[in-house]
Amino acid sequence: MVLESQKYQVSSNRPSCTCQINRLLHQRESYIFVTGAQPFDSNRRSSFIVYHIRLNDIETKRRYSDFASLRRILTRLYPIFIVPPVPEKHSLLDYAVLQNRAKNDITTIEKRKRMLQSFLNQVSKHHYLGHDHFFHQFLDPDVVWSDVLQSPSLSSFLKQQPLHMALTNSSNVSTQLSLSSLSPISSSTSLSSSNATSLFYCPARPVFHPLLSHRIVPTPTSPQTLQQRDPFLITSEEKSIHLASFLSKHLEKCQRKVIRRLGELANDYAELGAVYNGFSLNETEHVSNAIERMGQTVDDAYTETGQMVLKLEGEFAEPTQSQIQMTMFVKKVIQFQYLKQCQVELIEQALDRQQDELDRLLQMEKELQRLDRALQQNSLNTISLPPPSPSQEQYTHRHRHHRPRRHQQLDSYRNPVTVNAAGHSLQHLIDVDPVTTRRNQIGKSKESLQILEEALAICRNDTHQLSDQLHKEIQRYERDKTMMLRDSLMAFATAHLRYCQKNLSAWEDTKSQVDRIPLE
Missing domain, CATH: 3.30.1520.10 (Phox-like domain)
Structure with a gap:
C-alpha cells in the first residue's frame, strides 16, 4: 500500500x-x-x-x-x-x-x-x-x-x-x-499556482510492502539476537541513557527544588510587603515614608522574583524536561535501526535454511532419477534373456509339485504380486503421487527462496539508508543539544543578572530614603 x-x-x-x-x-x-x-x-x-x-x-x-x-x-x-x-x-x-x-x-x-x-x-x-x-x-x-x-x-x-x-x-x-x-x-486553501x-x-x-509481511519472512520483536552492532550507535545510545539518567535524577530534581523555593520566596515577599505597608500607617512623616518605601521595594522584589520563576520555568526547566524526552527518542530510533538489522540477519538465516532444504530436495530428486534409470536398465536386461526350453519347463513344473508344503508357503510370501499390491495400497495411503509431491516441494522451495532473496535485498537497502541517515540525524541532535544547553545556561544566568540588577536599583533608592530619617 x-x-x-x-x-x-x-x-x-x-x-x-x-x-x-x-x-x-x-x-x-x-x-x-x-x-x-x-x-x-x-x-x-x-x-x-x-x-x-x-x-x-x-x-x-x-x-x-x-x-x-x-x-x-x-x-x-x-x-x-x-x-x-x-x-x-x-x-x-x-x-x-x-x-x-x-x-x-x-x-x-x-x-x-x-x-x-x-x-x-x-x-x-x-x-x-x-x-x-x-x-x-x-x-x-x-x-x-x-x-x-x-x-x-x-x-x-x-x-x-x-x-x-x-x-x-x-x-x-x-x-x-x-x-x-x-x-x-x-x-479556500492556498496552494501554489495551478x-x-x-x-x-x-x-x-x-x-507498505506486502513481501515483508509474507508468512515466511521473519519479523523480529526485539534486537536481542543481533550479532553485529554499529559502534557509533552503541556509543550514542550509551550517551543518551547516561544523559537521561543524570538529567532526571540530578539536574531536574535540583531545578524543581530551586524553582519551588523561589516561588515560596516570592510569596513571602508579598506577605512581607503587605506587613510593611500596614506598619507605615502607624508612623508619621519621614519614618512613615521610609517604611512605605521599604514595603514598595519588597513588593517589587515579589514581582521580580515571580518573573524570574516564570523565566526559569520556560527557558531553563522546561528545555531540560524536553531534553530528557529527546534522549528517550534517540534510544527508540536506534532500537528501530537495530530491529531492521536484526530483520536482515533473520532473513539471512531463513535463506540459508531454505537453501539447505532445496539442496536436500534436489539431491533426493537426483538420486531417485538415478535409481529409476538403473531399474529401467535392469528391466531391459531381464526382457532380453532367452526363453526357457520345453524340457526345463516340464522339469520345473514337476519338481515344484513335489516340493514340501513349507517351501510352497515361502513362495507365497515371496510372490511379487502380493508385495506390489500391499506397497501400492500403502503408497496410496501415504501419498497419491510422490513424484508430483516431491516436485511441488521443490517448486515451493524455489519460490520461498526467491521471496526471501527479494525481502533480503529490500531490507539491506533499507538498513543501509537508515544507517547513513541516522548517523546524520544523531549528529544534528548532538548539535541541537549543545545549543539547547548553551541557551538554558545563558537563560539561567540572564534571569539572575536581571533580577539582581532590578533589586540593586530598587534597594539603593530605598537606602537613600531610609537615610533621610532624622536621628533627632
Missing part, C-alpha cells in the same frame, strides 16, 4: 514544498506563536482546551490531542528522525489533586502553551520535518485536522507494522499520490 499524500521530486539541496505555509515558514523565516488558550465545550459532557497558533497573520486553532497526533504521524513517516516532544498528558496525581479542574488549571495551560510553541518551532526548523506537508496542513486554518486523521490512506498506514514498511528513495522510486484523497482541504500538489524530496519514506 502506498500512502496517498504528495508527489516527490529529486532535489540535490533542500526539500521544497510550494504551499503557502511553507513559503511563510522558510522564505520569510517566520516564528510560530501559541498566543492563547480557551476552553471549548462541544457538548455538556466533554470540554477541552483550544490553543491559538499564529503564523504571521494566519491563526489556527488546535487542541492538545491534535498536537499529539501530528507528532505520531511524523514519527511513523520518518522513523529515524528524532521528532521533538509535546508536553506530557495529565498524570493521575494531577486528576487526584485538581479533579475536574485539571484541564482548566492555569499553570498547566501556560506551561503547555510554552512547550507546544517550542514543539512547533523545532519542527519548522528541522531540515525535513519543517517541509512536510502534514505539518503545513496542521498550521492551515482551512484544513479540518480530524478529516486528515480519518482519511482511509493515513489511518490504514498508521495501523501497519513498521517493519513491514520499505523505505523509498526519490532517486529510485517516484511516487505520485493524490493530495486530496489523503487530507481533504477546502477550496495545481494542488506539494513537491518535496524526502530521503527515506516508508511504504
